[in-house]
Structure formats: C-alpha cells, structure tokens
Amino acid sequence: MTKLDPKIIKKVENLRKEINRHDHLYYVLAQPEISDLEYDKLYSELKKLEEEYPELVTPDSPTQRVGGEPTKEFPNVTHSTPMLSLSNTYSEDDIRNFDRKVRELLPAQKIHYVCELKYDGVSLSLKYVNGGLVSGATRGDGYRGDEITANVKTIRSIPLRISYDKSSKTNCDIRGEVIMNLKEFKRMNDEKELLGEKIFANPRNSVAGTLKLQDPKIVASRPLRFYGYALHSKELPLKSHFESLKILRQFGFLIDQHAKRFDNIDNVIEHWKEWEQKRDTLPFDIDGIVVKVDSLAQQEALGAIAKSPRWAIACKFSSRKAETILNDIRLQVGRIGTITPVAILEPVKIGGTMVSRASLYNEDYILEKDIRISDTVVVERGGDVIPKVTSVIIEKRKSDCAIYSFPKKCPECGTNLVRAEEESNYYCDNSECPMQIRGRIEHWAARGAMDITGLGESVVDKLVSNKFVNNVADLYDLHKYKDQLSAMDRWGEKSVQKLLDGIEKSKQRQYHYVIFSLGIRHIGATVAQVLAEHFTSIDELMKASESDLQAIHEIGPKITQSILRFFSDSRNIKIIEQLKKSGLKMRNEQVALGRELAGKVFVLTGTLTSYGREQAQELIQELGGKVSSTVSKNIDILVVGEDPGSKLEKAKKLGIEIWTEEKFKSIINADKR
Ligand code: IVH
Numbered sequence: 001m002t003k004l005d006p007k008i009i010k011k012v013e014n015l016r017k018e019i020n021r022h023d024h025l026y027y028v029l030a031q032p033e034i035s036d037l038e039y040d041k042l043y044s045e046l047k048k049l050e051e052e053y054p055e056l057v058t059p060d061s062p063t064q065r066v067g068g069e070p071t072k073e074f075p076n077v078t079h080s081t082p083m084l085s086l087s088n089t090y091s092e093d094d095i096r097n098f099d100r101k102v103r104e105l106l107p108a109q110k111i112h113y114v115c116e117l118k119y120d121g122v123s124l125s126l127k128y129v130n131g132g133l134v135s136g137a138t139r140g141d142g143y144r145g146d147e148i149t150a151n152v153k154t155i156r157s158i159p160l161r162i163s164y165d166k167s168s169k170t171n172c173d174i175r176g177e178v179i180m181n182l183k184e185f186k187r188m189n190d191e192k193e194l195l196g197e198k199i200f201a202n203p204r205n206s207v208a209g210t211l212k213l214q215d216p217k218i219v220a221s222r223p224l225r226f227y228g229y230a231l232h233s234k235e236l237p238l239k240s241h242f243e244s245l246k247i248l249r250q251f252g253f254l255i256d257q258h259a260k261r262f263d264n265i266d267n268v269i270e271h272w273k274e275w276e277q278k279r280d281t282l283p284f285d286i287d288g289i290v291v292k293v294d295s296l297a298q299q300e301a302l303g304a305i306a307k308s309p310r311w312a313i314a315c316k317f318s319s320r321k322a323e324t325i326l327n328d329i330r331l332q333v334g335r336i337g338t339i340t341p342v343a344i345l346e347p348v349k350i351g352g353t354m355v356s357r358a359s360l361y362n363e364d365y366i367l368e369k370d371i372r373i374s375d376t377v378v379v380e381r382g383g384d385v386i387p388k389v390t391s392v393i394i395e396k397r398k399s400d401c402a403i404y405s406f407p408k409k410c411p412e413c414g415t416n417l418v419r420a421e422e423e424s425n426y427y428c429d430n431s432e433c434p435m436q437i438r439g440r441i442e443h444w445a446a447r448g449a450m451d452i453t454g455l456g457e458s459v460v461d462k463l464v465s466n467k468f469v470n471n472v473a474d475l476y477d478l479h480k481y482k483d484q485l486s487a488m489d490r491w492g493e494k495s496v497q498k499l500l501d502g503i504e505k506s507k508q509r510q511y512h513y514v515i516f517s518l519g520i521r522h523i524g525a526t527v528a529q530v531l532a533e534h535f536t537s538i539d540e541l542m543k544a545s546e547s548d549l550q551a552i553h554e555i556g557p558k559i560t561q562s563i564l565r566f567f568s569d570s571r572n573i574k575i576i577e578q579l580k581k582s583g584l585k586m587r588n589e590q591v592a593l594g595r596e597l598a599g600k601v602f603v604l605t606g607t608l609t610s611y612g613r614e615q616a617q618e619l620i621q622e623l624g625g626k627v628s629s630t631v632s633k634n635i636d637i638l639v640v641g642e643d644p645g646s647k648l649e650k651a652k653k654l655g656i657e658i659w660t661e662e663k664f665k666s667i668i669n670a671d672k673r
C-alpha cells in the first residue's frame with residue numbers, strides 16, 4: 001500500500017473539525033457562521049476525499065452520520081443503568097410532600113434542588129466508549145430497549161465524539177430527550193400535507209414515529225434534536241447534577257439553559273408556576289418541570305422505589321384539554337386549493353388562552369371520530385400548534401343531530417369540490433379562486449421557498465385586494481407602484497422599500513427554490529431538488545413527458561400527473577415566462593456549468609489578480625475540468641491574466657478558446673451563488 005500524503009490526512013482532519021464546529025454552531029448554539037452552501041461545500045470536499053482515500057474514513061466522521069442500509073429489526077439491548085421514570089405530581093401539596101420525605105431521609109443535611117424543564121419527547125440513552133458514540137437505545141421497559149444507533153447518529157446535536165479534557169478518552173452513558181421544535185414540526189407536517197402524506201398529531205408522536213423508522217436516510221431528513229439531562233460515568237469526578245449539566249454542555253450537547261439550583265422548596269414551587277405561564281415562549285413543548293436533588297451522594301443515599309427514584313419528581317402542568325360545544329364547521333381554502341375543515345367552538349379557556357377555533361384536518365378525520373355539529377367535544381392545545389378536536393363526548397350528544405356531510409362547493413368561489421381517489425383532502429379546482437391567489441403568493445414568499453421578508457399574510461392580503469398583484473410574477477413589477485404603495489394607509493416609504501428589496505433579493509434564489517415555490521401540488525422542497533437535478537432548466541422541466549418523469553426513482557405517478565397538469569395550464573406558462581423576463585434563476589447553474597466545464601482542459605497564463613495559481617487550479621478541478629501547463633491542440637480553454645507569455649500567441653494560432661480573467665471569475669462565481 002502506498003503511504004498517504006500527510007497533507008491529505010491533515011486536510012481531512014481539519015475538514016472534520018470544521019464541519020463539527022459548524023454543526024455545533026448551527027444545531028446547538030443557533031449561531032451559524034456560514035451559509036448552507038458554504039457548509040455543503042465543506043461537506044462534499046470531505047466526502048470526495050474520503051471516497052478517494054477510503055482508508056481515512058473513521059466512524060466519527062460527519063459523513064458517517066447517515067450511513068448503512070435500512071435495518072429489518074432493531075436489536076434489543078440491556079441498559080447498563082436502568083432508565084427509571086419519575087413519579088408525577090400536579091399540586092403544590094404534592095411537591096411539599098416530596099420535599100418533606102427527602103428531608104426525613106436525610107436529616108440535618110443541607111439540600112439543594114435543581115429544576116429543569118420536562119421535555120415532552122422521547123427519552124434516549126447514549127453510550128460513549130473511549131470518547132466515541134457507540135450506541136443509542138430507546139427506554140423500552142426501563143431495563144431493555146431497542147438499539148437504534150444508526151438513527152441516533154443522524155441527529156446533528158448529538159456529538160459523535162466527546163472528551164472531558166484533551167487527553168482523556170471518556171467512557172460514559174448519557175440520557176436525554178429527543179424532541180422536535182414546534183416550528184420545524186409544523187414545517188415538516190406542511191410538507192407532508194402537500195405531498196398528500198399522513199401528518200403527525202404532535203411533535204412527540206412525530207419523534208417516536210421517526211425513531212422507529214428503519215431507514216436512517218429518512219430519519220436524517222427529520223428535524224430531531226437531543227437535549228441531555230443526565231450523565232453517568234464511573235471515571236468522571238462528578239459531585240452534583242448541576243455540574244453534570246455543565247459537563248454535558250462542554251461535551252457539545254444541548255442542555256436546559258433555564259435550569260436553576262435552589263436551596264428551598266418555596267423557590268422550586270415558584271419556578272414551577274413561572275414556567276406554567278411561560279411554557280409557550282419556548283420553541284418546543286414541555287409538560288412540566290423536573291425537580292432533582294442536586295448532590296449525587298444524596299441521590300445515592302435516597303435510592304429508588306420500584307421504577308422511580310426518591311430523589312426526583314416530575315411536577316406536571318395542568319392539562320391543556322377542555323370540553324366545549326362545536327357550534328359549526330367551516331371550510332378554509334389553502335394555497336393550492338386544499339380544503340381544510342375548521343371547528344368553530346364555543347370559546348373556552350385552555351391553559352390560559354381563549355380558544356374558539358380548532359383543526360379538524362379532513363373529511364375522514366371527522367367521520368372516523370364521528371364529529372357532528374352541536375356535539376360536546378374535547379379540544380387539546382400544545383404549544384403554538386393550532387388546537388385540535390380530539391374526541392366527542394357521546395353521552396352529551398343531542399338526539400337530533402345529524403352525521404356531518406361534507407359540503408360540495410368551495411365556500412370562496414362556488415366551484416364544485418373534488419376529492420381524488422386515495423387522497424384525504426378535497427380540493428377547489430379553480431386556480432383563480434381568490435383564496436388560492438393569496439395562498440400561492442404567501443407560499444412563494446415563505447421561508448424555505450423564495451424567502452421574502454415583509455411579505456406575510458396581511459401584506460399579501462393588501463396587495464391582492466388592491467389589485468397590485470394577481471400572481472407571483474406581478475411581485476417583480478411592484479417597484480413600478482412604489483409611490484402608490486407608500487401612500488397607502490399605514491404603509492410608509494421605508495417598509496415599502498424593505499419589501500421591494502426583499503423581492504429583488506429573491507431573484508438570487510436558486511432554481512430548485514423556484515420550482516418549489518411555484519406551489520405545484522405534491523412538489524415539496526425535496527422533490528423540487530430532485531427535479532432541478534434531472535431537468536437543468538425550467539424549459540426542460542416544462543417539456544418533460546410522462547415517461548421522462550416516471551423514469552426518475554423518486555417520482556411516482558401522483559407527482560407526474562401533477563407536474564403535467566401544472567404545465568398544461570397556459571396561465572402557469574404565462575407566469576413562468578414573466579418570471580423569466582424578471583431575471584429569476586430558471587436553470588441549475590451548478591449542473592449546467594459542471595456539464596460545460598466537465599472534462600475540458602485548461603491552461604493558465606499571466607498573473608491572475610483574484611486568485612493564486614493553485615487556487616484557480618483547484619476551482620477548475622472542482623468543476624470537473626483539468627489543468628495542463630503547456631498549450632497544445634488538446635487544450636480547450638486558455639485563461640489569460642496580466643502580462644501573458646508566449647502561450648497566448650500559440651493558443652491564438654491553434655484557434656483555442658480564450659477567456660479573460662473577468663470571464664473566468666464570473667463563471668466560477670455563478671457556480672458559488
Ligand atoms: S430525568 C431517573 N429530566 O420524563 C430520572 N427526565 O417519567 C430520569 N423527561 O422518561 C429522568 N425531561 O423521558 C429527566 N429534564 C428531564 C426530563 C425528563 C423529560 C422525561 C424522560 C423520562 C420521563 C420521566
């Protein structure tokens with residue numbers, strides 16, 4: 001075997017360090033320093049090197065987070081320390097009782113409590129051996145759980161390698177909770193809905209469902225996060241729980257930033273009450289706080305009864321369910337015409353908030369639960385997720401109320417509603433339906449789509465109802481009406497300018513975002529990316545035939561039909577032509593350029609002002625080109641810097657294509673955008 005160049009080894013190590021640092025900045029500290037594109041570049045550079053030098057791949061390389069083929073079954077593992085559960089308390093008296101028992105068992109000792117948030121997710125146990133993550137397992141029955149290591153490794157807020165101090169090879173078990181942030185949960189569900197897939201009822205179900213998936217690639221695409229709350233290790237000098245949290249943070253884990261240490265139960269109770277009020281300010285769901293005796297020696301002395309420790313309790317918040325009357329069911333029209341039934345409720349207070357509307361999802365949901373107008377229903381609320389009707393109190397049903405029958409016409413425009421086979425939603429098929437016009441523009445502007453700040457629901461409403469825009473392409477002509485807009489009620493010049501700037505900036509969004517933003521039914525962000533890779537321009541996509549589309553692995557008949565249908569509508573073609581004229585990105589520059597440069601042979605001559613020689617060579621190679629040092633008839637392109645030598649003359653004689661540095665730069669930069 002040839003010996004590896006130490007420079008390559010160093011480069012791979014540095015790339016790994018950089019990627020891990022950026023993962024931590026992004027997923028744990030929420031302070032990213034680089035763009036997604038720059039991150040992707042680092043990642044693909046490492047991936048490429050590892051493919052070239054497979055002997056350099058290590059299990060803790062960031063490229064190994066998503067690996068392996070789908071598993072058939074998860075092996076069962078025994079936890080080295082049992083995963084206990086907590087006894088629940090709901091009242092101040094219960095909490096005082098807990099404190100009394102602790103003091104009785106530890107007479108005359110000073111006691112400190114640590115209060116932590118009680119995450120509403122799924123608990124997980126991680127095992128690190130010699131500093132490397134070796135396994136991840138679910139709680140199971142507390143003694144034995146499922147080993148789901150491949151899935152766990154995809155969670156970016158879980159470090160693959162930890163160290164207590166630089167030299168030590170840490171061995172420990174770490175416990176914590178896997179959760180989903182509410183916003184990310186909602187975005188994921190929206191995308192599922194768009195794809196016609198079944199949506200999850202709440203973040204916790206979604207986490208549980210995701211961790212059970214057999215394909216780590218799908219798990220990797222779900223927005224899971226892990227918060228550490230316990231550290232077990234024989235070799236670390238741990239004295240208190242509070243210290244463990246600090247070490248977990250040092251290891252790179254997310255921990256509860258609001259955790260507090262108190263020396264009396266009154267402050268604990270106050271903390272609990274405070275968080276009951278503040279729970280909605282958090283980005284994720286919690287269902288209480290956990291109170292733990294801080295000293296590990298005291299924890300050991302207190303021990304456990306049955307499956308719960310005597311040194312900790314869960315102080316739960318009051319339930320966020322309530323009973324109320326369902327006064328009516330109204331239909332809401334979404335951006336692609338999806339009809340969503342909404343429950344109009346007799347207003348009821350749930351967890352401090354008045355609730356008068358709740359989600360009913362679709363016709364099947366209503367029929368399965370046999371929800372009828374005038375029924376007494378149970379309504380549940382979690383975080384900032386819209387409340388939902390979860391069940392009916394049948395005993396309270398009036399004798400004369402009829403089974404709900406789904407309306408046949410769109411409430412906005414009167415068009416007949418359609419429900420495709422195997423789909424749970426009804427649609428309004430009139431693309432000129434006023435609600436759809438608004439919805440499409442809102443979707444165009446959304447984060448993850450064209451990302452136009454300042455173009456939310458109320459602004460869209462104003463623009464559409466005042467006839468400034470009728471479709472997404474009109475947004476790019478809006479600058480012509482700047483004065484009229486600024487003169488409008490409660491809209492100053494500054495905010496109009498901000499909106500126009502946001503619209504202008506969106507012209508730089510890559511081609512796959514444009515495809516996604518068009519709002520073609522069943523085309524989520526991921527499918528849009530797949531399409532952009534296969535059809536490198538919108539013209540190619542528009543021309544794609546049924547068999548062209550079906551030939552792509554990720555594209556099934558439902559998506560194919562939806563695309564064909566979208567592009568057969570002349571109104572959509574007109575919008576796309578208008579968008580093209582406005583200068584939006586309508587081709588996959590990376591692939592197009594890659595195709596242009598792949599295999600071409602370059603020679604550089606003269607001094608390049610913007611790049612060093614080596615850097616220019618690397619850039620050409622990255623795009624699939626080759627670099628040669630002498631001009632011959634086998635050369636495709638000569639790049640000319642300042643004071644070129646005799647190579648220029650020779651190239652001219654041979655009729656070789658000549659690029660100025662300016663041209664070279666613009667092509668390279670187009671690739672980076
Ligand atoms: S400590 C022996 N801390 O609540 C103590 N648990 O019924 C082990 N949970 O299964 C648990 N947040 O899934 C602890 N900050 C937190 C927690 C927490 C949520 C969950 C955990 C556990 C259940 C207890």
